[in-house]
Amino acid sequence: MAEATASREWNIRGSEKGDDGFFEVRWSPFVKADKYRITSSAPALGGIVELYWRDLAGALNQFGLQRSWYGGVRATLRERTDPELERDPRRLSILEAHKDEIYYRYSLSESSADMDDVMFFLMTTLFPGSDATGHSGRYQHIHLREVEPEELLHK
Numbered sequence: 757m758a759e760a761t762a763s764r765e766w767n768i769r770g771s772e773k774g775d776d777g778f779f780e781v782r783w784s785p786f787v788k789a790d791k792y793r794i795t796s797s798a799p800a801l802g803g804i805v806e807l808y809w810r811d812l813a814g815a816l817n818q819f820g821l822q823r824s825w826y827g828g829v830r831a832t833l834r835e836r837t838d839p840e841l842e843r844d845p846r847r848l849s850i851l852e853a854h855k856d857e858i859y860y861r862y863s864l865s866e867s868s869a870d871m872d873d874v875m876f877f878l879m880t881t882l883f884p885g886s887d888a889t890g891h892s893g894r895y896q897h898i899h900l901r902e903v904e905p906e907e908l909l910h911k
Contacts, residue, residue, distance in 0.1 A: 768804070768865040768874055777895035779874050781863045785905040786816065789837040789858040800828035803864040804871060804878075807836055807847075809854035816859060819850045821878060823871045823889075829862045836860075873898050 766784040770777060786808070787793065807820030824832035835841045837858055839851045851858060865871050869892035876891035877900045891898060 766863050768863050768867075768870050770867070770870050770873075772895065775896035776899060777873055777897070778899045778901075779870065779877070780901045780903060781874060782903045783861045783863050783905065786859045786861050789833070789860055791834060791838055794830060794833045794837065798828075798830040798833050798862070799864060800830045801864050802866060802868070802871065803829045803862050804874060805829055805832050805836065805860060805862045808859045808861075809850055810857040810859060818882070820847060821875070821882065823875050825868060825871075829864065833860055833862070869894060874900060 766782050769780045769782070772778065781804070783806075787797075789807075802823075802825045804823050805820070806818060807822075808816040808818050810816055820836055822832055822836065836847065837851065837860065839848060839855070842848045842851055865874075872890065872892045873895065875889045877898045879886055879889055881900075
């Protein structure tokens, strides 16, 4: 029960001032991807998921960013970390090449519009020029602050 309570701390919080939206993304700790751990501990709630692979120098390299709604974070992680379920050739090649070094983190949200705005900000910031998802249209400017836990979970 402590894990379920803690996972709700890892969420997206939003506020507005005038025409600006302000978001705080509180990320979960990084967790080594394992389908059994995902099934037993990742929440079936909406949110945003980031996927990473660890290189030989120990650095985490991001290879995925996705919002999840239906089926929640759990379903998205199961699909995006299992080579038998992943359909995207680029992500599949990373999963196969780094199968024992895949990590994830997530932040939960009950608001589809908030996830749209956060995804828009992250995509345009992390992957400029990519086909960014659209924002909600509620704000003239979107501001984002990320809060990251210090720990890396290996269990």
